[in-house]
Amino acid sequence: MLSTFQYPKFEYIRPPEIAEGREGHYPVVIVGAGPVGLAAAIDLARQGQRVLLLDNDDTVSIGSRGVCYAKRTLEVLDRLGCAEEMVQKGVSWNVGRTFFREEEVFNFNLCPEPDHHRPGMINLQQYYLEDDLIKRARQLPNLEIRFRNTVIGVTQRDDCATLRVETADGAYTLHADWLIVADGARSPIRTMLGLDIDGKIFMDRFLIADVVMKADFPTERWFWFDPPFHRNQSVLLHRQADNVFRIDFQLGWNVDPEEEKKPENVIPRIKSMLGDDREFELEWVSVYTFQCRRMNRFNHGRVLFVGDSAHQVSPFGARGANSGIQDTDNLVWKLKLVMDGKAPATLLDTYSEERCYAADENIMNSTRSTDFITPKSAVSKTFRNAVLGLAENHAFARALVNSGRLSVPSFLADSSLNTADSEVFAGNMIPGAPLDDAPIQTTEGTQWLLGAVGNRFQLLHYIPDASALDAATARALRSLIDAPIAVEAIVVAERGTAPAGLATLIDAKGRVRERYDLREGTSYLVRPDQHVAARWRTLDVAQVRVAVARATCNA
Amino acid sequence: MALNTQPNLHEPGKRHFRAFSSGDDFYEALIETHRELTDEQSAMVNARLILLLANHIGDLSVLREAMHIAREGV
Numbered sequence: 102m103l104s105t106f107q108y109p110k111f112e113y114i115r116p117p118e119i120a121e122g123r124e125g126h127y128p129v130v131i132v133g134a135g136p137v138g139l140a141a142a143i144d145l146a147r148q149g150q151r152v153l154l155l156d157n158d159d160t161v162s163i164g165s166r167g168v169c170y171a172k173r174t175l176e177v178l179d180r181l182g183c184a185e186e187m188v189q190k191g192v193s194w195n196v197g198r199t200f201f202r203e204e205e206v207f208n209f210n211l212c213p214e215p216d217h218h219r220p221g222m223i224n225l226q227q228y229y230l231e232d233d234l235i236k237r238a239r240q241l242p243n244l245e246i247r248f249r250n251t252v253i254g255v256t257q258r259d260d261c262a263t264l265r266v267e268t269a270d271g272a273y274t275l276h277a278d279w280l281i282v283a284d285g286a287r288s289p290i291r292t293m294l295g296l297d298i299d300g301k302i303f304m305d306r307f308l309i310a311d312v313v314m315k316a317d318f319p320t321e322r323w324f325w326f327d328p329p330f331h332r333n334q335s336v337l338l339h340r341q342a343d344n345v346f347r348i349d350f351q352l353g354w355n356v357d358p359e360e361e362k363k364p365e366n367v368i369p370r371i372k373s374m375l376g377d378d379r380e381f382e383l384e385w386v387s388v389y390t391f392q393c394r395r396m397n398r399f400n401h402g403r404v405l406f407v408g409d410s411a412h413q414v415s416p417f418g419a420r421g422a423n424s425g426i427q428d429t430d431n432l433v434w435k436l437k438l439v440m441d442g443k444a445p446a447t448l449l450d451t452y453s454e455e456r457c458y459a460a461d462e463n464i465m466n467s468t469r470s471t472d473f474i475t476p477k478s479a480v481s482k483t484f485r486n487a488v489l490g491l492a493e494n495h496a497f498a499r500a501l502v503n504s505g506r507l508s509v510p511s512f513l514a515d516s517s518l519n520t521a522d523s524e525v526f527a528g529n530m531i532p533g534a535p536l537d538d539a540p541i542q543t544t545e546g547t548q549w550l551l552g553a554v555g556n557r558f559q560l561l562h563y564i565p566d567a568s569a570l571d572a573a574t575a576r577a578l579r580s581l582i583d584a585p586i587a588v589e590a591i592v593v594a595e596r597g598t599a600p601a602g603l604a605t606l607i608d609a610k611g612r613v614r615e616r617y618d619l620r621e622g623t624s625y626l627v628r629p630d631q632h633v634a635a636r637w638r639t640l641d642v643a644q645v646r647v648a649v650a651r652a653t654c655n656a
Numbered sequence: 657m658a659l660n661t662q663p664n665l666h667e668p669g670k671r672h673f674r675a676f677s678s679g680d681d682f683y684e685a686l687i688e689t690h691r692e693l694t695d696e697q698s699a700m701v702n703a704r705l706i707l708l709l710a711n712h713i714g715d716l717s718v719l720r721e722a723m724h725i726a727r728e729g730v
């Protein structure tokens with residue numbers, strides 16, 4: 102088979118604990134250098150936290166795994182300082198075509214809402230994503246990665262978790278004040294701790310083929326229901342970097358995966374799908390089954406589960422790595438506050454609550470897609486085919502066609518960390534909402550709102566002319582920084598410059614005002630993970646302090 | 657009134673942040689209505705459902721248009 106990617110081999114270094122014959126003690130240990138463990142490690146290290154990351158392997162993700170990385174994930178990766186490379190390398194697409202039997206029934210153009218930095222999603226092989234994350238991790242001196250270090254035992258006490266780690270030079274012991282578990286769907290650590298994960302296996306198999314196209318092929322997503330070349334099943338095709346195309350064939354349950362995987366069986370199938378004259382070469386073929394399940398809670402004392410170890414979804418809608426990276430976005434600032442003694446450990450319960458809610462939404466959406474694509478009964482299939490039949494001519498039916506919904510972030514509308522609105526606002530930026538992006542103008546040129554917020558609590562305060570901000574308000578805004586949990590005030594304005602000590606963001610296109618329903622005096626309290634914590638029509642420092650306390654379980 | 661074939665599903669009192677959510681909520685509820693029924697029972701449920709909805713819509717010109725589209729191409 103062809104190879105468009107050279108797998109890096111990361112060096113194993115003899116751990117100092119073995120060299121010096123002692124036990125190690127770290128404030129945070131993360132197990133698993135997949136996309137999720139890496140994102141957690143980078144985020145913590147950027148916050149100034151010393152981190153040790155362990156992985157049993159010495160390269161990036163092998164073969165066909167994640168492809169689609171959604172806008173919110175890219176925004177988190179921007180905050181971590183590594184999305185640009187991925188967007189450059191990845192493929193952005195807008196046109197999707199849906200086929201039913203012999204015919205194309207409709208196509209859509211995603212045509213993203215204007216004035217957002219990042220596209221709805223990019224397609225990129227998971228090994229590139231991980232490679233970029235590892236490069237980013239290596240820029241951070243307080244982040245140590247140990248490859249070929251396998252965790253073989255975990256126990257936990259009230260104040261720490263203890264790990265037994267095996268290497269080529271023997272085993273050693275590590276104590277961790279906090280342990281982040283990112284060891285993937287099989288999660289050996291979950292098993293070691295005797296914890297359960299509940300859900301169901303879908304009685305279905307998918308053949309995943311990555312092929313290198315020799316000639317031009319459009320950058321579009323094609324989805325077939327019941328095509329002539331693969332009767333009664335579905336097929337998905339989309340493009341990744343390097344002219345590699347991902348093809349997912351639904352196989353059903355009663356097939357022999359080993360037989361299906363053989364090139365002599367795969368190649369004719371792809372030929373009948375692409376037409377005889379398109380040349381291609383196989384890069385990778387594998388067969389998967391999928392599960393939808395999650396743990397009851399994601400935090401267990403000193404042990405915090407993130408990513409696939411905590412929850413898994415079926416593939417439609419591309420939510421695995423996307424939701425895992427969003428777990429870390431939610432967890433890291435909370436853990437840092439707890440470690441710094443600025444918030445009680447109960448703040449970590451809200452990590453579990455908020456991300457279980459998001460996991461349920463992801464499981465719901467991908468289960469719905471799976472049920473549409475693979476109807477479970479005759480009547481369900483009749484409805485599915487009726488929707489597809491009407492879709493060609495009727496917009497309402499097109500909206501019901503579900504071949505996978507775009508992975509989008511959850512609105513944490515019911516989170517206990519929110520302060521409820523006491524005034525009326527239009528739009529979607531309710532407490533618990535992930536912030537909408539918008540272009541802004543700073544002294545450094547045109548930038549993005551989401552590039553200016555994050556990593557700390559911030560208060561966005563709106564006034565049309567920043568230069569007109571009165572002295573008392575300026576003082577009040579500046580005073581927010583003087584607290585154990587500092588709040589950085591930022592003035593958002595159409596024009597002008599805020600008084601000394603306050604940053605100004607110019608809403609040159611008016612999009613911030615529009616998307617956040619801003620009026621003079623409107624103030625948004627923003628969490629370090631770029632979610633709305635509270636908002637008011639006028640600034641009241643005392644209320645801001647109460648809302649910060651609430652958002653950090655200090656109330 | 658003409659038959660509305662634009663996306664029109666919504667749920668009073670429920671806030672949806674995504675365009676696909678109300679349609680997907682409906683579709684799930686529809687399939688759920690048929691859970692564990694035999695094909696014959698399902699056909700009966702569908703017939704009753706159409707009768708209930710037709711009465712709710714009331715306007716025969718709308719219903720005639722819907723019946724016409726439903727039959728087309730089947």
Ligand SMILES: Cc1cc2nc3c(=O)[nH]c(=O)nc-3n(C[C@H](O)[C@H](O)[C@H](O)COP(=O)(O)OP(=O)(O)OC[C@H]3O[C@@H](n4cnc5c(N)ncnc54)[C@H](O)[C@@H]3O)c2cc1C
Nearest residue numbers: 133135137157167168169252284285408409419421422423
């Ligand atoms: C065919 C397919 C398509 C997919 N498409 C998408 C998509 O389009 N978008 C998307 O977001 N997701 C997609 N996913 C899901 C995505 O691949 C996973 O959700 C993602 O890899 C989970 O990341 P993770 O870091 O939690 O776990 P993993 O990536 O599984 O990483 C776990 C790491 O832990 C290490 N480890 C395990 N045990 C130990 C141990 N005992 N000691 C030390 N280290 C250990 C492993 O070596 C590994 O590096 C897809 C998956 C498949 C299979």
